[in-house]
Amino acid sequence: QKEVEQDPGPLSVPEGAIVSLNCTYSNSAFQYFMWYRQYSRKGPELLMYTYSSGNKEDGRFTAQVDKSSKYISLFIRDSQPSDSATYLCAMTSNTGGFKTIFGAGTRLFVKA
Amino acid sequence: DTAVSQTPKYLVTQMGNDKSIKCEQNLGHDTMYWYKQDSKKFLKIMFSYNNKELIINETVPNRFSPKSPDKAHLNLHINSLELGDSAVYFCASSQLTGDYGYTFGSGTRLTVV
Numbered sequence: 001q002k003e004v005e006q007d008p009g010p011l012s013v014p015e016g017a018i019v020s021l022n023c024t025y026s027n028s029a030f031q032y033f034m035w036y037r038q039y040s041r042k043g044p045e046l047l048m049y050t051y052s053s054g055n056k057e058d059g060r061f062t063a064q065v066d067k068s069s070k071y072i073s074l075f076i077r078d079s080q081p082s083d084s085a086t087y088l089c090a091m092t093s094n095t096g097g098f099k100t101i102f103g104a105g106t107r108l109f110v111k112a
Numbered sequence: 113d114t115a116v117s118q119t120p121k122y123l124v125t126q127m128g129n130d131k132s133i134k135c136e137q138n139l140g141h142d143t144m145y146w147y148k149q150d151s152k153k154f155l156k157i158m159f160s161y162n163n164k165e166l167i168i169n170e171t172v173p174n175r176f177s178p179k180s181p182d183k184a185h186l187n188l189h190i191n192s193l194e195l196g197d198s199a200v201y202f203c204a205s206s207q208l209t210g211d212y213g214y215t216f217g218s219g220t221r222l223t224v225v
Binding site for chain 1 (some may be wrong): 116156160194202215221
């Protein structure tokens with residue numbers, strides 16, 4: 001079993017839809033949770049960062065962490081064609097050298 | 113512009129050759145990384161340096177040798193290139209341990225023929 005599981009998609013939605021992206025993980029030591037957006041032929045770009053459990057909102061993006069279920073989510077409201085990209089979850093523990101583990105990424109297409 | 117910059121952007125080379133990829137960050141970060149992204153977009157850490165000191169060295173063939181002349185630079189040298197080395201290599205940097213996230217470079221697309 002991989003430490004971080006993420007459905008690779010692709011996920012196709014109409015413009016304006018609410019998008020839900022998810023990851024599950026197995027290592028209960030993970031405490032720092034991140035979402036990155038990667039456009040084609042570009043490097044990943046940090047979107048959201050959350051420490052431990054809870055919600056965090058930034059504009060149209062909301063990150064949720066449920067440590068009891070080992071489940072994290074990213075919600076995108078009023079999705080736009082410019083949101084079309086691959087979204088990678090990532091998580092870090094404060095043990096084992098603070099190594100960050102990435103999910104495989106979910107490819108999202110938002111249709112105009 | 114504050115950024116992580118890596119060169120070259122594209123690299124096509126023959127099996128058996130030796131090549132280097134350079135990375136520089138002007139963000140004042142303490143820690144730099146090399147990640148490999150395969151064709152399925154899976155990002156896997158290769159090395160991590162903190163203030164020129166190696167702190168993470170994953171199970172990477174010893175044909176790959178990172179070098180950090182100072183905390184703003186982390187270069188990657190690859191000897192005896194193999195077909196399986198074809199991938200996109202990303203340099204990244206972060207404050208301290210990276211738990212607040214990384215800043216990535218734009219990647220070097222390596223193709224070994």
